[in-house]
Amino acid sequence: MSKLVISAIGPASSVQDGGRHGAQRYGLTPSGAVDQLALAAANCLVGNELFAAAIEIGPFGAAFTAREGAVRVALAGAPRNADISGRTVASDTSMTLADGETLTLGFARGGSFSYLAIEGGIAGELMFGSLAVNARAGLGSPYPRPLQAADELQTAGASGASERRIDLPAVPEGPIRVVMGPQDDEFGEAATKLFLDSEWKISATSDRMGYRLEGPVIKHLHGHNIVSDGTVNGSIQVPGNGAPIVLMPDRGTSGGYPKIATVMTADLGRFAQIPAGRGFRFRAVSMAEAQAEARKFAQLLRTLPGRVKAIENFDLNIEALQDANVAGAAVSAVDAATWQIPSADALAQD
């Protein structure tokens, strides 16, 4: 056994996985990673189950040190500066920390959450099939609370496998897509138009229970109290003050405010990554479109392991070349038929 010691970590960082399903009827919320695609990407880089437990790292920096042996990890999610003892490492790759080495991560840039998966998984006690932290319910393992400096995660130790990278499709841009309802009839046409036509910002007071939105006041037709009914990840409820709250994986399982719309499944992770203070918009889509996107998203998750590639020297060259905007010529560099890296002169013609 090796262990990964948390040398430093900011708030909003905890062990999360695919979530704890099946007990919402008892008031137990599912919890789990806010960006399931990034969680799955990190896990498959180190050969774990897609929704195994990993470290969800909030917007601030963090540092992790291997002890009692080497630890192999993978990083995905929000871009940030990362280095191992001064050696720069890339997101969407696996990496091995030798005994005593420290992985240092900077602030999230252009996102909020990163995921650090550990090869072999995190040792802990499953509760309802999950290690995910739900601090309010006293659930989560090995610590039923957000991570703190000096916490230690036990792990199987590095296998010595060669490092991998994963090619993820570009994150779609544009508005966050929602399906209207279930209580959109509690709002008039003007309020619905205001909701869909306005620019919104995520408040700094947001957390894993809900993202509070800053923007115009959304007024109800008949007041803000409804008889409580069930909630889902992405429910957009509008309380009495007219400031919408998008419910996240640590939400209450039921709520008594009208829900104007619901973020579609395929956009939940992208929504969760929007940094506080950055403007964004919503767009209403049909149920057929949302479900088609949900099926595509499920397919993407299923086929993620096929996107994992070995890191070879010529791959690294390609990345450098792509950065130089000469990717067209570089494609032939990995063509098995030629198996030659073109000279710099050849590339310069493109």
Place this chain on the structure above:
Amino acid sequence: MAATLSPPRILPSGDSAITVEFSRNIDDAANQRVLALDRILARDPVSGVTETVPTYRSLLVHYDPVQIDFDALGAKLVALAQLPVPPTTKTRRWRIPVVYGGEHGIDLEDVAKTLKTTPDDIVARHVAGNYRVAMIGFTPGWSYLGGLEKFLHMPRRKNPRLLTPAGTISIGGVQTGVQCLAGPSGWHLLGRTAVRTYQLHRDPIFLLEPGDHVTFSAVDAKTFAEQDRAAEAGEIVAELMNA
């Protein structure tokens, strides 16, 4: 043949859940239909349905859109919701001990004053009730009970409290409830029970199920303290009256 039941409303809760709404109000008949549909789905699972969450007036049905789409599942749920209500196999009847008033139920005196009666009368009425678990929600084990007598119906507090004790027994609107974990509440606090409706490392972790029947019995503070120690050690403390 029983008369055909009115169809529920099928409301989209995103692309992976349907709210089957039987009423917009707190309504005993609607809640019976919610629980009946929940039992039907437990007895004859529909492929693609992953989880159901009963509430007072609606059943939230989580599903996998890869396996079944909104229109197909919606039509199926409407049909199932209009089937004759299946008989319950066996309704469990729990008796839950409560220490009323004083430091354990800080609103008892005020509730009595507001309703122009005595604290003893409030306790007698609350203990006399036969309640049913209409839903469990908000936080783990928070059990909302239907069947509160009309005399005890009271609007919620104008200013909700940010922290109320674990095990609180309270009334709010037309409901009474058993709260498991300490947390915020806008209801009127009548007393406390040692019973944990949610406790890790105990079998069962969740004591009450939607549809269970519940009565309360009054105990003194000393009994509560003893029961609280027993409950902490993993005892159920609540009595199952028809085991």
